[in-house]
Amino acid sequence: MAFFSQSEARVVPGSAPGALPEESALVRSCVDGDGRAFEELVRRHTSRVFNYVFQMTRHRQDAEDICQQTFIKAYRNIDRVDPDRPIIGWLLTIARRTAINHFRSAKAWTELPEDTASTETSPARQVENLERAGNLWEKARQILAPRDFEVLWLRIAEEFSVEETARVTGLTQTHVKVLVYRARQQLMKGETTA
Amino acid sequence: MNAHPSPRFICRVVRGWSSLAGVGPGGAPAGFGAHHVETCEACQEYFGSCAEFDAALKAEAALGRVSSPGLESRVIAAIRDSRTPEPRRSRSFAIPATALIGAAAAFAITFLVMTRARSTPSNDVTPEEVVAAAQSISSQVWGTVKPSATVALKKSNSLQDELNSVYSDARGAVDFLALNFLPGPGTTAGATPPQPGLPAQQRG
Ligand SMILES: [Zn+2]
Numbered sequence: 001m002a003f004f005s006q007s008e009a010r011v012v013p014g015s016a017p018g019a020l021p022e023e024s025a026l027v028r029s030c031v032d033g034d035g036r037a038f039e040e041l042v043r044r045h046t047s048r049v050f051n052y053v054f055q056m057t058r059h060r061q062d063a064e065d066i067c068q069q070t071f072i073k074a075y076r077n078i079d080r081v082d083p084d085r086p087i088i089g090w091l092l093t094i095a096r097r098t099a100i101n102h103f104r105s106a107k108a109w110t111e112l113p114e115d116t117a118s119t120e121t122s123p124a125r126q127v128e129n130l131e132r133a134g135n136l137w138e139k140a141r142q143i144l145a146p147r148d149f150e151v152l153w154l155r156i157a158e159e160f161s162v163e164e165t166a167r168v169t170g171l172t173q174t175h176v177k178v179l180v181y182r183a184r185q186q187l188m189k190g191e192t193t194a
Numbered sequence: 195m196n197a198h199p200s201p202r203f204i205c206r207v208v209r210g211w212s213s214l215a216g217v218g219p220g221g222a223p224a225g226f227g228a229h230h231v232e233t234c235e236a237c238q239e240y241f242g243s244c245a246e247f248d249a250a251l252k253a254e255a256a257l258g259r260v261s262s263p264g265l266e267s268r269v270i271a272a273i274r275d276s277r278t279p280e281p282r283r284s285r286s287f288a289i290p291a292t293a294l295i296g297a298a299a300a301f302a303i304t305f306l307v308m309t310r311a312r313s314t315p316s317n318d319v320t321p322e323e324v325v326a327a328a329q330s331i332s333s334q335v336w337g338t339v340k341p342s343a344t345v346a347l348k349k350s351n352s353l354q355d356e357l358n359s360v361y362s363d364a365r366g367a368v369d370f371l372a373l374n375f376l377p378g379p380g381t382t383a384g385a386t387p388p389q390p391g392l393p394a395q396q397r398g
Contacts, residue, residue: 035277039270046266051259064265071269072276136254156248157255174214181213188247 019086027083030075038078042071045088048158049095055137055153056146057099066102070095089164092154096168136187143190148183155180204230205237212241 019027023044029037049070054063073094074081081090137157140149147169154165155176166173201209208230212223223231223241231237 035274038273042269042273043266046269047259047261050262050265054260060260060262064262064268067262067265068269068272072273075273075277135258136251137258140251152251153255156251159252177214181210184244184247188243 019084023087024083027078027081027087030078031083038075041087045091046071048088049091052092052153052158053095053099055157056150062099062102066095066099069098069102073098086164088158089160089167092158092168139190140183140187143186144183148179148186151176151179152183201236201240205234205240208234208237209240 023041026037026041030041046067050063050067053066053070054060057063057066070091074087074091081087137153140152144152151165151169151171154160154168155162160168162173162176165171166176169176171179208223208227212227215224215227231241
């Protein structure tokens with residue numbers, strides 16, 4: 001499943017495990033000090049980094065700020081990245097850590113309610129959202145624990161491998177597999193009982 | 195409503211095991227699990243549902259992606275801002291600062307030498323004292339100068355190299371001034387300095 005057409009020259013989710021040769025060349029150029037090569041990487045990956053953070057925070061302004069900080073950090077540390085791996089995994093790892101720092105604790109990152117980081121969601125509101133939601137991901141957000149949602153998003157929406165998902169989230173590969181299995185079971189059960 | 199009866203124990207084992215060893219999200223299992231699925235309609239239906247569900251999740255993720263107009267441009271602008279001016283500011287500030295402090299140190303040593311040469315007999319000062327005084331002054335001056343300048347330039351390796359070079363040259367100059375112009379025993383300013391590191395008896 002491609003999110004972008006080839007003509008848009010975007011990187012398709014699920015390009016793991018090996019980096020595309022073109023992207024590897026861009027990363028190597030960045031390491032050699034080619035600023036334009038990094039800007040090309042920004043053009044390719046901004047949307048995915050922003051969407052990942054937005055899916056987790058549901059707060060547009062925060063997601064934009066975190067996305068910007070992510071690329072600045074990546075630019076300063078580009079010599080640390082392995083050019084032979086897809087850079088998106090590394091970018092999302094930075095984004096995740098940046099978001100956690102942004103909200104000052106991992107708890108804040110994993111417990112952000114829908115729509116805004118500062119609004120509390122009452123149980124009644126959760127039921128209302130659940131009934132209103134036509135989108136599977138909205139249901140997933142309501143039903144699943146934030147960590148399970150994140151793992152499912154990386155694994156299915158981003159089409160990350162188990163290994164990449166584990167790297168980004170800091171979990172073991174076995175843990176990732178179990179969480180994905182459990183999340184799918186919960187969601188499918190919700191679908192059949194709805 | 196749940197139309198599906200509770201799966202048999204073997205079915206649950208196969209489904210759970212496939213999540214750890216299967217070929218992918220919602221994918222059919224390999225090995226003994228594959229053999230079971232071939233003969234179990236319930237599991238065939240289950241894995242079919244998983245695959246459909248994953249496909250639906252992917253499709254809806256694509257539809258649910260949001261755009262942020264202008265974000266790319268803002269990110270690129272922020273990166274350009276972060277990479278160009280900072281090293282230049284550091285360089286233009288740090289190098290003259292180093293030179294100024296070096297000149298001040300040299301002036302202070304010269305002043306000390308002149309006043310001390312006038313006020314004290316030259317044989318009051320031993321070679322060890324001369325070396326110790328020179329090293330003390332030099333260390334104090336450069337101990338304060340180098341860290342701040344280094345911090346200012348830590349983001350640029352080439353500038354760091356340049357600073358190290360300036361630091362080395364200037365420190366050599368201060369040491370030279372101190373050792374040449376601080377009065378030694380029975381010598382006047384400008385005489386051959388004692389060699390640091392040699393015992394006092396061996397020094398000329
Ligand atoms: Zn079965």
